[in-house]
Amino acid sequence: MGKDYKQIVILSGKGGTGKTTFSGAFASLINKKIVIDCDVDAANLHLILKPKIINRYDFSGGKKALIDNFNCQQCGLCESICRFDAIHNYEIDQLSCEGCGFCVRICPYNAIKFGSSQSGHLFECVLEDESKFYYAKLFPGEGNSGKLVSEIKRKALENISGEIKWVIVDGPPGIGCPVNASIAGADYVVIVTEPTVSGIHDLKRLLQLLNTFKIKAGVIINKNDLNKSISDQIYEYAEIHNIPVIGTIPYNTDFVKALINGANIVESNNKVREEISDILIGLEQEVNKTINY
Numbered sequence: 001m002g003k004d005y006k007q008i009v010i011l012s013g014k015g016g017t018g019k020t021t022f023s024g025a026f027a028s029l030i031n032k033k034i035v036i037d038c039d040v041d042a043a044n045l046h047l048i049l050k051p052k053i054i055n056r057y058d059f060s061g062g063k064k065a066l067i068d069n070f071n072c073q074q075c076g077l078c079e080s081i082c083r084f085d086a087i088h089n090y091e092i093d094q095l096s097c098e099g100c101g102f103c104v105r106i107c108p109y110n111a112i113k114f115g116s117s118q119s120g121h122l123f124e125c126v127l128e129d130e131s132k133f134y135y136a137k138l139f140p141g142e143g144n145s146g147k148l149v150s151e152i153k154r155k156a157l158e159n160i161s162g163e164i165k166w167v168i169v170d171g172p173p174g175i176g177c178p179v180n181a182s183i184a185g186a187d188y189v190v191i192v193t194e195p196t197v198s199g200i201h202d203l204k205r206l207l208q209l210l211n212t213f214k215i216k217a218g219v220i221i222n223k224n225d226l227n228k229s230i231s232d233q234i235y236e237y238a239e240i241h242n243i244p245v246i247g248t249i250p251y252n253t254d255f256v257k258a259l260i261n262g263a264n265i266v267e268s269n270n271k272v273r274e275e276i277s278d279i280l281i282g283l284e285q286e287v288n289k290t291i292n293y
C-alpha cells in the first residue's frame with residue numbers, strides 16, 4: 001500500500017537564493033503537513049515559523065576518545081601517533097578528535113576509552129496550526145550532518161499520521177552527503193534558483209544528482225528579472241531536459257526585509273502570498289503527474 005503523503009524537498013545548491021523563504025511560505029500555505037528543516041549546519045527555518053518546542057532529543061554523530069588519567073602512565077605514545085593532533089599533555093581535545101580509534105588500540109595501558117559523543121540536538125515542535133515541525137542543531141565543530149539529516153527525517157516520519165498529505169523538507173545547501181540524505185524518499189524536488197552564473201551552475205549540478213536518483217524536479221526562478229539573458233538560459237536548459245519551470249518571482253526587497261525581521265513573507269505581503277499560492281498550485285499539479293498511487 002502506498003503512503004498517503006507526498007514528500008517535497010526544497011533545494012538550491014548555494015545559499016542565498018531564497019530556499020528557506022519558499023520553504024517557510026509553503027509551510028504557511030499548505031495544510032495537513034509536517035515540516036522538516038534539514039539544513040542542520042545552519043538551521044533557520046524555525047526563525048520564520050516560530051515553533052513551540054515540545055521535545056528535545058540528543059544526537060550522537062560518532063565516537064570520541066577520552067584518556068582515563070588514573071590509568072595513563074604518561075608514556076606519550078598516543079600524542080605521537082594522533083594524526084589529527086588532538087592529544088596534548090595527556091588530554092584529548094574533543095573538538096579535534098576525529099574518532100578514528102587508533103590511540104585506543106595502541107595505548108599499552110588500556111587507558112583510553114572510546115564512547116559515543118553527543119554531537120547535537122534534534123527538536124520536535126508544533127506550529128501555530130498544530131502541525132509538527134522538526135529541526136536540529138549540530139554543536140560547533142561537529143561533523144556528520146548527513147547522519148543527522150537522516151536521523152531527523154527518521155524521527156519526523158516514524159509516527160506520521162494518515163491525515164498528513166504533505167511533508168515539506170527544507171534541504172541543505174550543496175550537493176554532498178547531507179543533500180543525498182535529505183532527498184531519500186522524496187517524491188519531488190523543488191529547486192529554487194536565480195539568474196546568476198553560480199545559480200545556473202548549481203541548478204545543473206543538482207539536476208544531474210537528481211537524475212542519478214531518478215527523482216523528478218521542478219524549478220522556481222527567484223529574482224527572475226535580475227538578468228534576462230541568464231533567466232532565458234535557465235528556461236532553455238529546463239525545456240531541453242524536460243524540467244518544468246513551476247514559477248518565477250521578480251526581485252523584491254521585501255524578501256530580504258522579511259528575512260531580517262524573522263517574518264514569513266506570505267504573512268507580511270499579500271502580493272507575494274498570491275504569487276507563491278499560484279506557484280503552489282502548479283507544484284501540486286506537477287507532483288500529482290509524477291506519482292502513481
Ligand code: SF4
Nearest residue numbers: 072073075076078107
Ligand atoms: S598511550 Fe596511554 S599511557 Fe601513554 S600517554 Fe597515551 S593514554 Fe597515557
Ligand code: SF4
Nearest residue numbers: 082097098100101103
Ligand atoms: S581517536 Fe583518533 S583522532 Fe581521536 S585522539 Fe585518538 S587517534 Fe586522535
